[in-house]
Each structure stands twice: as C-alpha cells, then as structure tokens.
Amino acid sequence: MNNTVFDHLHSEGLLSDESFKKIKQRQSSPLFSVHWELKTALYTGVLLLSTGLGILVYKNIDSIGHQVVLAFIAVLCAGCLGWCNKNKKPFSFAKVESPNSLFDYVLLLGVLSFLSLIGYLQVQYGVFGDKYGLATFLPMVVLFFFAYYFDHIGVLTLAITNLAIWMGVTVTPKDLLEHANFNNEKFIYTYLLLGCLLLVAGWATNYYGIKKHFAFSYHHYGVHVTFIALLSGYFFYDYGLSFIWLSCLAVLTWFIFKDAYRKRSFYFLLLCVLYNYIAFSGLIIRSVIKVAESEGFYLISLYFVSSGFGLIIFLTNLNRKLKSNDHLQ
Amino acid sequence: MIIYNKTWLSNLLLIREVEKQYHAGLVSDDELRNIKRAYPIGFYTPGFLARVGMFLLTVVISVFSSSFLSLVFAEARIVEYYGWFIFLGIIHYVILEKMVRVNHHYRSGVDDALLWIFAGLFAGSFYWAVESSSEQYLLASGFVFLLCLFLTIRFSDILMSLVAYLSALAFVFFAWQKTGAFGLATMPFLLMTFSGLSYVIAKRYENKDITRFYTNNFLILQVISLITFYISGNYYAVKELNDMLNGTVSETIPLAWFFWLWTIFLPFIYIGLGIRNRNRVLLRSGLLLLVAAVLTFRYYYHLMPLEQALSLGGIILLGLSVWVTKYLHTPRKGFTAAEVKTQREFELLNLESLAIADTFSAAVEPVAEEGTSFGGGRFGGGGASGGY
Structure with a gap:
C-alpha cells in the first residue's frame, strides 16, 4: 500500500511535483538507520x-x-x-x-x-x-x-x-518507592526544601536564560518531590493540622497549573490534576469516616465514580484546548 | 468485523505515512494541512499523556462502580458466584462498544481500560468455573486464546494480540503435555515449529491489503514468535522445564549439543539475516536474544567473576559500537549511523536523562543520621554498587 499512497495523493493534486519527486527518490534508495541500536x-x-x-x-x-x-x-x-x-x-x-x-x-x-x-x-x-x-x-x-x-x-x-x-534523601521514583520513609517529620521537611529548591532552580533557569533546556529536568523533579512532600505531610498530621498542608498544596498547584497552562504543557497539568485528586480524595475519605462510619463505603464509592467522570470530562476539555501540545516539556 | 470506521482507519494510515515524510522534511506544512483536510479522521484520540490519565481514571470508576453494585446486591447472595463477574464483564463490554461506536473513542485510554477490564473479568470468571476440573490449564488457555483473538480482530489492539499468541502457545503446550513422556521429549521441537510457522504467517500477511488495519499486530506477532522460537530451544529453558515437569534434577539433557548450538548461534543468525534483509525486527530480536545467550552461558559456565565479566562485556560492547559508528560515519551499503529526524527528539532526550538518573543511582541509598541535618547519604550516583 505504501507505494501507491503518494502516487494517489500526487494525482489528486494534494502533493506538489517537487515533494513527490523527493519522496520517490528517497523511496528508491532507502537508508537503513542503526542509530538507536548503536x-x-x-x-x-x-x-x-x-x-x-x-x-x-x-x-x-x-x-x-x-x-x-x-x-x-x-x-x-x-x-x-x-x-x-x-x-x-x-x-x-x-x-x-x-x-x-x-x-x-x-x-x-x-x-x-x-x-x-x-x-x-x-x-x-x-x-x-x-x-x-x-x-x-x-x-x-x-x-x-x-x-x-x-x-x-x-x-x-x-x-x-x-x-x-x-x-x-533520594529522588528517583524507584528509590522513593523502595527506601523512602515518610513517617518522619525530618524527611518530609527535607523533601519539601529540596522540591522548592528545584522549582526555584527551574524558574531561574528560564528567567535568566541560562541553559533554558535544563529547566524541564529541574521542574520535573521539583514538581514531583514537592507534591509528594506536601501529600505526605498532609497524611502524616491529624485532621485539623492537615488543612495547613492542604492549603499549601492548593497554592503550589495554582502556580504550577498557571505556568503549565501558559507553556501548554499537558504533562504538568496532568500531574497537578492527579496529585490534587489524591489529596482531595484523601480529604473526602477522612471526612466521611469521621461523619458516617456505617454507610461510609457507599458514599466513598459514589464519590469516586462521580469524581472520575468529572475528571475525565475535565481532562478531555483541557486536552482539546492544548490539542497539538501534548508532550513532555 | 473490526469495530472502527474503516474510512477513518484508512485515512489515519495514509496520514501517518505522510507525516513520516513530513518529519523528514519532504512534505511542506501546506501540503500536510491540505491532505489532513481531504482525509478527515473522526476518532477521538487524545495524546499519550491524556491517554494515561484517562486510563487511570476509568480504572478508578470501574473499580468503585463495580464494588458499589456488588455491595448493593450482596444481600441477594448472587455476588459470590462467577456468574456475577461475567455479568460485570458484560456491562463493561457494552459500555466499551458504546464508547467506541457512538463516541468514536480510538486509543483514548477509556477504551483501553474497558477492554482490559472486560478481558480480565471474563478470563477470571472462566478460570473460576473450570478450576476444579483436571484440565483447567488447557481449558483456560484455550478460552483466553479465543477471547483475545476475538478482541484483537474487533479492536486491533496490539497487546491483545500478544496475549492471544502466548495463550495459543500455552494451549499447544498443555495439549501436547497430555501425551506423556513422548510429549515431553518432543516438546521443544513442537514449540519451535509452532513459533516458526507463526512467524512465517505473520511475515506473509504483514503488508497484505486485507490485513492492512492489523499491520502492527502482525509486527508484534513477528517479534514474539521470534523470541519464543529461540526460547523453545534455549538450553536453560529446555533443561529447567524438563526438570520441573519430571520432578528431577538432571546433570544434562539428551541432545545437549543441539540445544547449546541453538542457544549460542540463533541470535547471530537473526542479526545476520536482519542485516542482510534490512529487517529491523530480526536485527533487534537478535540483539536482545544475544543478551539471553550470554546469560544462559554464564549460568552454567563461570569463566570469570561477575565484575570482570561486566567490565569485559562493557569494553567489548563500547569498542564494537564505537567502531560501527565510525565505520558508518558516511553511509555504506544502505546503512547509516545518523538519526532519521523525528519531531519528538527533544522529548526522547529528556526521557533518556531520566533513565540515566534511574539506572546509575539505583544502588545508592541515603542513610539517615540523627543529629546531622544534611550529613546523611553515601557516595554519589556512580555505578559503584556493592556493600562498602
């Protein structure tokens, strides 16, 4: 089929003579690249x-x-x-x-x-x-x-x-899962500090224009580490105190979401959505358990089903707005 | 049989071909835009990341709505039978058909999740039903094969075709096992024949017009059948499987020389054929299986300690690849070391850097020391692992 596609497009006038000739020439002497193997x-x-x-x-x-x-x-x-x-x-x-x-x-x-x-x-x-x-x-x-x-x-x-x-501390996902210990206040604050440091580094990289293509790496680790630190702080402390962490999370989300939207980066938008979903679901579960213990599971199921639908619609809309920009960055 | 709109699928294939040339710089922006307008695609296909997010959310919805339903009906005591899970599976399938036919989802994450949950529920219920039978593995692998074959044909899902192939292989295995000692002795050859035939069929139908919507399925089929073709005759696989099934601990196996030859030389044959025929599937499978060959050899013959083997292997590998890079600096015989430019180059670089961080610092473990605030931690992320 491959061979006829371009003949067909050419005869329909959708492909100029010049492009058609270039493609034909390339197809007649294809180069086999072993770049990725090497x-x-x-x-x-x-x-x-x-x-x-x-x-x-x-x-x-x-x-x-x-x-x-x-x-x-x-x-x-x-x-x-x-x-x-x-x-x-x-x-x-x-x-x-x-x-x-x-x-x-x-x-x-x-x-x-x-x-x-x-x-x-x-x-x-x-x-x-x-x-x-x-x-x-x-x-x-x-x-x-x-x-x-x-x-x-x-x-x-x-x-x-x-x-x-x-x-x-460590930042690679594997080590985070294997070794990290979030039941320790010192760890949580260290992670928080590290995350903020990386976020600032990412911001400064862009602002001062020093090796701008490095910004992604800083921002990537910064976002993950800060969100994880805030989430573990949120789950570590009791119900009342945890609201301080939740509000920090909201503030951080606001900045990262705004920045990601401006840069049309679906990756960071998705991270914001998923981390906040975890935090918000945690809040709902904790609240429901406090209020209604016996019917709790029904309410929680209803919450997850409806919030899941809501988020899918939200993501669909978001994705449509950023249609051509769905990539890391 | 395929569920998707065939015109859109054809248009999608056509546009992918054009986009390849576009990324290589042979087609202009205007031409691409006009072609896209002339060949519209009505599918809903978000980007990869949105697909991941929607997949996760669909799983969340499915888990909680299923458990909600189960809780509601728990009183009626119908939840404890496999029939209930078949029922849940049917609901998932109906929603899947609706999402694809009415809402035109195509690889959106929603359809992927529903497809796999449905397959899991059906396969699980079936196994539950036949669990007590003496032929349960044979029946289960046969059922999974038929189920996945149907879903592959209907949704042309690549992973589904992989599972279909593997379950077919398992079915052949369990069926032949029934023939007793003769079956066990001839098993490697039967599996080789099965894999070889599958490869030939997959290769033949790769570019046929009637299977044009399944090109990728046939491609993955080629890869997996090449791999199982090798494993069928791999010395380790044959010996250990024999021991496991007979309950013995053997020193060696009959025809050991044959299986050793197979283990060592087949990857080279793959690579050689791949280079001669410009066949990437063969070339990459060969390179991958070369690793398996080295590992198999090392398992039985310790010529040198691990760290020496690693260093030596690294030096050989580096030397070879540097030599090939230099050799192909200017393209020779249709081969080039240069990259075929794609749009996603920058992204791949970022992904690669994340992989570097993950592989090279894996062995390092920070140590919490009370009293010092930033004192913990051992040495930086070198490859230097081992307990020091």
Missing part, C-alpha cells in the same frame, strides 16, 4: 563497564590488583573527559548541540568513573575524613559543573540526584 549498545556498554569497574575496585581492596584497577579508572576518567574537552563545541549559555552521539556516552563514562574514583578514595584513604557531607557535596558540585560545561542533560539529572543524596 545508542542502546553504547548506553549498555557504559552501564556494564562502570558497574563492573566499581565492583572490581571494592572486591580487590586488599590485594595488589586494586592499584592497577584504580589506575585504570583514573586513566579512563581522564581520557574520557580530556577527549570530550577536546571535541566539545565552545561554551554558551544557550543550548550547545553535542558534536555526535558518541560524545554523550564518552562523557557519561568519564563522569561515572570520576564518581567511582571519589568514592574509592574516601573509603580507602578517608580523604574527606569524617566529613561525610563534604564527601557527597564535592561530587555534586563537580557534576553540576560538568553538566553546564559540557551541556549534558543526563549528567544534570545525576547532579540533581546527588543533590538529594547530599541532603540525605
């Missing part, structure tokens, strides 16, 4: 090598071999970063395109082996002594520096996760 292979290679080396160092810590491994990692790190420095395009506060896809992965390998190196130096020689804060602070700063210097979003997200680690 990218996946590079990514897997970096993953395997950095993991393997990381374990290798710790396993051989008491033998003579670990010096060799350490030297290898140092050479690898220096080699990768040096190569990237030589091949990078000049620095700019705007977006700098990476010279080629190889560049991104070599940089990633260099940065990861740097982290292994720092970690090893601390464990073996105690370079940072008992100042554990410094031992996580330094890699974070270096990561942020590399992210901006080489213009690499992947390194930036690594830096953001390291910022969280320095503050004593």
